[in-house]
Amino acid sequence: MRYGLLGEHLSHSFSPQIHAELGDYEYFLHEKAPEELEGFLRHGDFDGLNVTIPYKKAVVPFCSGMSDIARAIGSVNTLIRRPDGLLYGENTDYFGFDYLLKKSGVDPTMGKTLILGSGGSSLTVQAVLRAESAREIVIVSRSGSDNYDNIGKHGNAIMIVNTTPVGMYPGNGVSPLPDMSIFKSCRAIIDLIYNPIRTELLLQAEELGILGLGGLAMLSAQAKKAAEHFTGAAIPNGIIETITSKIARLMQNIVLIGMPGCGKSSIGATLAESLNREFADTDDRIVQSEGKPIPAIFNDDGEDSFRDMETAALREFCNRSSLVIATGGGVIKRPENLRIIRQNATVIFLERDPAELPTSGRPLSQRDGIEALAAERLPIYKQWSDHTVKVSGIKQTAASIKKLLESPVI
Numbered sequence: 001m002r003y004g005l006l007g008e009h010l011s012h013s014f015s016p017q018i019h020a021e022l023g024d025y026e027y028f029l030h031e032k033a034p035e036e037l038e039g040f041l042r043h044g045d046f047d048g049l050n051v052t053i054p055y056k057k058a059v060v061p062f063c064s065g066m067s068d069i070a071r072a073i074g075s076v077n078t079l080i081r082r083p084d085g086l087l088y089g090e091n092t093d094y095f096g097f098d099y100l101l102k103k104s105g106v107d108p109t110m111g112k113t114l115i116l117g118s119g120g121s122s123l124t125v126q127a128v129l130r131a132e133s134a135r136e137i138v139i140v141s142r143s144g145s146d147n148y149d150n151i152g153k154h155g156n157a158i159m160i161v162n163t164t165p166v167g168m169y170p171g172n173g174v175s176p177l178p179d180m181s182i183f184k185s186c187r188a189i190i191d192l193i194y195n196p197i198r199t200e201l202l203l204q205a206e207e208l209g210i211l212g213l214g215g216l217a218m219l220s221a222q223a224k225k226a227a228e229h230f231t232g233a234a235i236p237n238g239i240i241e242t243i244t245s246k247i248a249r250l251m252q253n254i255v256l257i258g259m260p261g262c263g264k265s266s267i268g269a270t271l272a273e274s275l276n277r278e279f280a281d282t283d284d285r286i287v288q289s290e291g292k293p294i295p296a297i298f299n300d301d302g303e304d305s306f307r308d309m310e311t312a313a314l315r316e317f318c319n320r321s322s323l324v325i326a327t328g329g330g331v332i333k334r335p336e337n338l339r340i341i342r343q344n345a346t347v348i349f350l351e352r353d354p355a356e357l358p359t360s361g362r363p364l365s366q367r368d369g370i371e372a373l374a375a376e377r378l379p380i381y382k383q384w385s386d387h388t389v390k391v392s393g394i395k396q397t398a399a400s401i402k403k404l405l406e407s408p409v410i
Contacts, residue, residue, distance in 0.1 A: 003028075003048045017250060023233075023235075034058075048078070050226055051076060051079060066090070067090050073094070076091060080229050092229070114151075117139075119164075157186055161192070162190070162191040167191070169195040173339075180204040189202060194214055203342060220240045252321070253323045254323070254325065254348060255346070255348070257327050258391075267350065270394050280323050285313040341384070
């Protein structure tokens with residue numbers, strides 16, 4: 001059987017990996033321009049499709065029938081080709097958001113829910129909330145009567161759902177709500193974006209102690225429901241969290257932090273090769289862009305300029321997915337770098353005895369001394385990291401990290 005994902009830009013899709021966990025069938029990415037859509041739907045070689053941006057409404061006219069949910073929402077994200085060759089439209093996003101809502105533990109009958117955005121995803125969220133007898137649903141849009149200029153009047157909302165693309169890759173680091181502190185009653189933030197894993201909105205929620213849920217579990221849940229339509233076989237809901245955890249590990253970057261000279265670059269390159277991931281090094285990126293070594297940058301431009309370059313390189317790499325990233329030893333000197341890293345990473349602190357660290361070619365190690373740097377930085381490395389790994393040789397340390405990352409407890 002031949003299934004797949006239909007969309008316009010699919011290079012960063014994780015749907016093939018998700019469906020590989022759901023059934024023994026072929027699953028392909030079908031990246032089509034708008035002018036190719038009709039020909040593909042009428043004559044394409046497929047038995048079923050998931051449908052993503054921007055075609056969830058565009059495929060509706062090609063459906064000979066639709067489920068009640070898909071018809072009510074006016075949006076189709078799953079197509080099944082019937083034995084007579086005609087297409088039937090489903091909306092499995094409904095099941096996906098319903099799963100995410102229940103995971104939040106918030107009862108929408110208890111207060112106001114704010115929905116950011118009024119597009120197709122918003123319609124799905126509204127349908128689920130109405131089915132759950134939500135007390136009050138407020139749609140916030142840029143030009144509606146409820147907009148971002150007067151959103152303060154809804155500070156009593158108990159839940160906020162973001163259905164806009166604000167903060168989605170490649171536009172990481174931006175939130176649709178600059179000031180979350182006005183929502184004193186908010187119990188949960190649900191962001192339908194799944195790339196990055198932690199959007200700026202979710203990081204804001206985390207800082208305020210508010211439960212934040214990203215869209216990856218919804219993606220897995222709707223895929224599970226689509227696979228049931230594809231195969232005709234029931235799939236236990238328990239697989240949703242298993243798949244979500246697995247894909248999260250695959251998507252997230254592995255960021256190595258630690259003292260200058262602890263081996264981040266060599267260990268990172270070895271680790272990337274063993275995991276079949278791309279390796280990136282922020283110091284190498286700076287040297288490449290500036291055309292001179294780091295000591296010369298410190299000497300010619302000063303440390304502040306170097307830190308600006310470091311943050312830019314870090315943002316460039318951390319906006320992507322599935323990389324192994326070696327950072328400079330001083331990356332922790334700017335607190336904002338933690339936010340850049342945390343949006344999409346597992347952070348590993350490489351711990352090495354300061355007495356073993358080299359100082360050649362390392363301006364701050366030579367200027368301030370290793371012991372002074374260690375006293376200042378070690379507590380911050382530990383604070384920023386998810387895991388600490390002691391350095392014990394390049395291959396051995398890379399193997400230890402790989403084993404740690406493959407452990408089911410992470």
